Amino acid sequence: MTIELTLALPGGRLPDPGDHPDRARLRREHDAWFRERMAGVGLPLEHRLFRECEGVSLMCRVLPGADADRLLGICLAASVLFLLDDVTDGDSTETSQAERYLAVLGGASAEGGSAHLRLLAQTLERVRQGVSAQLWARFVEGFSEVVRTAAVKSAAPVADYPGYLAVRRADAAFDLVGVAIAHGLGLEGERDPGPSAGELAGFLDACFEHTILVNDLLSYRKEYVLDEPMNAVGVLCRTRGLDLQQAVDELCARLAGAEDTFFAEAGRLRRAYRDRPGLEPYLAAWGLMLSGNLAWSLSCPRYNGPEGGWLWDGAAGALPDLMVLHPDRTEFRVSTAAAVPARGGPAW
Numbered sequence: 100m101t102i103e104l105t106l107a108l109p110g111g112r113l114p115d116p117g118d119h120p121d122r123a124r125l126r127r128e129h130d131a132w133f134r135e136r137m138a139g140v141g142l143p144l145e146h147r148l149f150r151e152c153e154g155v156s157l158m159c160r161v162l163p164g165a166d167a168d169r170l171l172g173i174c175l176a177a178s179v180l181f182l183l184d185d186v187t188d189g190d191s192t193e194t195s196q197a198e199r200y201l202a203v204l205g206g207a208s209a210e211g212g213s214a215h216l217r218l219l220a221q222t223l224e225r226v227r228q229g230v231s232a233q234l235w236a237r238f239v240e241g242f243s244e245v246v247r248t249a250a251v252k253s254a255a256p257v258a259d260y261p262g263y264l265a266v267r268r269a270d271a272a273f274d275l276v277g278v279a280i281a282h283g284l285g286l287e288g289e290r291d292p293g294p295s296a297g298e299l300a301g302f303l304d305a306c307f308e309h310t311i312l313v314n315d316l317l318s319y320r321k322e323y324v325l326d327e328p329m330n331a332v333g334v335l336c337r338t339r340g341l342d343l344q345q346a347v348d349e350l351c352a353r354l355a356g357a358e359d360t361f362f363a364e365a366g367r368l369r370r371a372y373r374d375r376p377g378l379e380p381y382l383a384a385w386g387l388m389l390s391g392n393l394a395w396s397l398s399c400p401r402y403n404g405p406e407g408g409w410l411w412d413g414a415a416g417a418l419p420d421l422m423v424l425h426p427d428r429t430e431f432r433v434s435t436a437a438a439v440p441a442r443g444g445p446a447w
Contacts, residue, residue, distance in 0.1 A: 102424040104344055106316075106431075107351040108393070109358045114386050115413030116394035117163030119170060126155050129174050132225070140217040150400055154178035157399070158279070160391035164384070165283030172226045173279045176238075179222045180245070180272055181401070186215055200246045204239050234282050241274040256337070263334045264308070270329065271314070273307050280384045286377050293375030294368055302364035306385050308357040313393050316350050318402040320424040347422075361389065397431060404428030 119125065130149055137148070154177025162170060186193045193200075193215055200216060203209050209220035227235055248269040257263040268274075286292060292299075315322075315331040322330045335346040365382050372378050390413065396402060397409040397419070407428030409419050419431035 100426070102343065104347050104422045104424070106347065106418075106420050106422050107355075108418045108420070109351075109355040110418045112358060112362065113390040113393075114383070116160060116390040116411070117387055118391075118412075119159035119163045119165065119167070121167040121170075122155065122159045125159060125167065125171055125174055128171055129153065129155050129178065132175060133178065136218055136221050140214045140221070142214045142218060148178060148182055150405075154181060157392075157395050160395040161276070161388040162279060162283045162384070163387060163391065165279075166285065169229060169283050169285075172228060172230075173283055175222055176226045176275075176279075179219055180242075180275075183215065183219065183245075184249075194249055197246050197249070201243055204243050204246070230282055231287055234278055234287070238275060238278045241272060241278060244269045244274070245272045257334060259338050260331065260334060263329075263331060264311070267311050267329065267331075268307060271311055273310060276306075276310070276388060277303065280381065280388065284380055284384055286381055286384075290377035290380070291375075292377045292381035293372045294378070298368070298371070302361070302368060302385075305357050305360035305364055306389065309354060309361060309389050310392055312350050312354045312357065313389075313396050314402075316347065316354070317396040317422075317429070320404075320429045321402050323424070358389075361385075402429065 130153075133148055137143070154174040158165075158170060158174045158177050162173065165173070183193070193213060196213065196216065199207075199209075199212055200219065203212070203216060203220050204223070209217045212220075226238075230238065248266065257266055281287060312331060319330055319332045323333070331350055332343070332346045335341050335349055336343065339346075341349065365386075368378065368382065394411050394413070397411050399408065402408075404425075404427050407425070407430055409431035411418065417433050420434050421432040423430040423432065
């Protein structure tokens, strides 16, 4: 069955999406690293890790200005998170080993564990290289939250949209994005952005909702086909009695609201911390992260199937305003009535 849905993606305020200039090298080194380690732990060379689960295309999009050597470790971490997300869906064997995963994150040996657990342990050794003790503690805390949530999230359906967002804040590894930005751009020490966690809360909440709604909206075909419950479109249909188009309309409105809040909070932080040299690179990195995540979500095979998706680089005209769900792919189109082309600009 084919389903056609109207989209109203906000456009024109975020910076144009970027891409890391060393993507090709990062891809080669990422793939070679995983091929060697997967063979060593006895895992088959799953195509997913090099196409559907790979972190290179995502992290090169969301961190186009990161140090390349640091970014390689970030790409490896993103890929293993994708893979673990897939193998821990539902009540899987890996999900039942949550305590072992948490122990390995805490530094314990993975000897005798599953192949996926041993792959994680080896990945963590590489990812930790060059990461400060403070950032590593944040990484372990965020990754541990993902593991704990995966172990219980299928126990009962969420009751409403706010409850869904609370689960997704832990499940989606969002807090690890802040770690990746700080590490990739070296925003530590004198270049620390300055605001406290409390002062950043509203800004990061907006970044989270924007990120998760983009991902949920544009991955809906994949999750609908696989009957996965953790998607905001399905949650709104189930808990609010909305039909599919109504749920998509509400998500697009919430996405636009999150973008408005992002700019309002960025302005507030600038006024309060204008003397901190690390603040502007930090805010700019989050803007590129949001536009990069949108560009990646429109194009990636993980969401859209190998023959689907939409390649948008910020200069190719309007964002699509139609999303067509086929059983095997998602197709995006610009209708003849599309609005003014979405272009990045001086949105700050």
